[in-house]
Amino acid sequence: MAQSKNKIIIIAAPSGSGKTSVVRHLLKTMPGELAFSISATTRRPRNHEKDRVDYYFITIEEFRNRITANEFVEWEMVYEGKYYGTLKSEMDRIWKNHRAPLLDVDVQGGIHVQQQFPDTSLSLFIEPPSIEELERRLRARATETPESLIARISKASYELSFKNQFDRIIINDNLDRACQEAEDIVRKFLIP
Ligand code: 5GP
Numbered sequence: 107m108a109q110s111k112n113k114i115i116i117i118a119a120p121s122g123s124g125k126t127s128v129v130r131h132l133l134k135t136m137p138g139e140l141a142f143s144i145s146a147t148t149r150r151p152r153n154h155e156k157d158r159v160d161y162y163f164i165t166i167e168e169f170r171n172r173i174t175a176n177e178f179v180e181w182e183m184v185y186e187g188k189y190y191g192t193l194k195s196e197m198d199r200i201w202k203n204h205r206a207p208l209l210d211v212d213v214q215g216g217i218h219v220q221q222q223f224p225d226t227s228l229s230l231f232i233e234p235p236s237i238e239e240l241e242r243r244l245r246a247r248a249t250e251t252p253e254s255l256i257a258r259i260s261k262a263s264y265e266l267s268f269k270n271q272f273d274r275i276i277i278n279d280n281l282d283r284a285c286q287e288a289e290d291i292v293r294k295f296l297i298p
Contacts, residue, residue, distance in 0.1 A: 111226050113206040114197070115140065115292055118216030119232035120262030122244040124278040128232055129210045131285035132292060139296050141200045143207035146172070146181075149188040152249060162193070180211070180218040185257060192219065206296060213265040216272065228295040230288055231272035235279040237263060 115132070119125040133142055146162040148169050157163045164172075169189045173181060181191030192209055200207040209219060213231070220229045234240040241259055244250055250258060269275050274291055278284040 112197075112201045113296060114209065114219065114223050114227040115206055115295070116209045116211065116216045116219050116227055116229040117232065117288075118211055118213045118229065118265075118272065120213070120234060120240060120265045121258050122240045122247070122262065123232045123234040124243075124281055124284060125210060125232045127281055128230075128276070128278070128285055128288050129208060132208060132288060135289055136292065136296075139206060140208045140292070141203060141205040143192060143196050143200060143209045145190050145192055145196075145209075145211070146178075147188065147190045149185070149190075179222065180215045182212055182215050182218075184212045184215075185254070185261075190215070213268050217268065220271075220273075228292065229272045229274070230291065231269045231275045232284065232288075233266070233269060233275055233277045234262070235277065237266075 117125055117129055129142070132140055144158065144160070144162055146164050146169060148164060148166045151157065151160070151163055155161065166189065169191070172178060177193055177195065178191040179194050179197060181189060184190045190212065192211065192215065197207045209216070211219065216229055220227050237259065240262055244255055244258055276284050276287050
């Protein structure tokens with residue numbers, strides 16, 4: 107439960123790798139230890155997304171002001187024109203509640219956080235079984251336009267080349283097994 111140090115769990119993966127399912131599993135099974143770190147973004151909310159629950163949906167102007175005010179632990183323009191970032195205030199909020207923030211971020215963002223907190227962070231890379239399978243999953247999700255689908259797939263191939271910089275790689279060829287593996291690794295890190 108209470109941790110001696112302020113720890114951080116980073117989950118990164120190309121989109122469509124099953125990362126969100128792993129994140130949901132961890133939050134459900136470890137509610138006393140983890141809390142979702144709500145990122146700020148300038149992209150529009152999708153159908154069921156809620157402001158201040160899924161993301162802090164803010165304008166580009168506000169996002170840039172917050173960069174200038176040094177309010178982010180890390181931020182990225184993950185897709186053309188769309189900013190995403192982890193706020194320092196969000197991590198502090200979660201630590202104050204005696205939880206470890208669970209960061210669902212893109213691969214570059216994950217590496218940046220890890221570099222800033224090398225001793226207190228655990229970084230997991232969720233790897234899709236193949237690029238073909240990833241494309242199939244993204245199509246099935248049906249949240250993408252043809253252009254954004256292509257953008258996500260080409261970004262995914264690039265992101266896979268960074269997997270070895272993460273503390274652990276979890277291959278998601280079976281979602282239940284990937285979730286269990288992630289849970290075991292996170293538990294060991296938080297409660298050694
Ligand atoms: P989506 O638009 O599908 O919600 O997220 C797109 C990508 O942005 C995902 O890989 C997601 O993990 C990543 N992302 C979400 N929040 C952040 C953040 O705060 N920082 C960074 N670097 N990436 C983020």
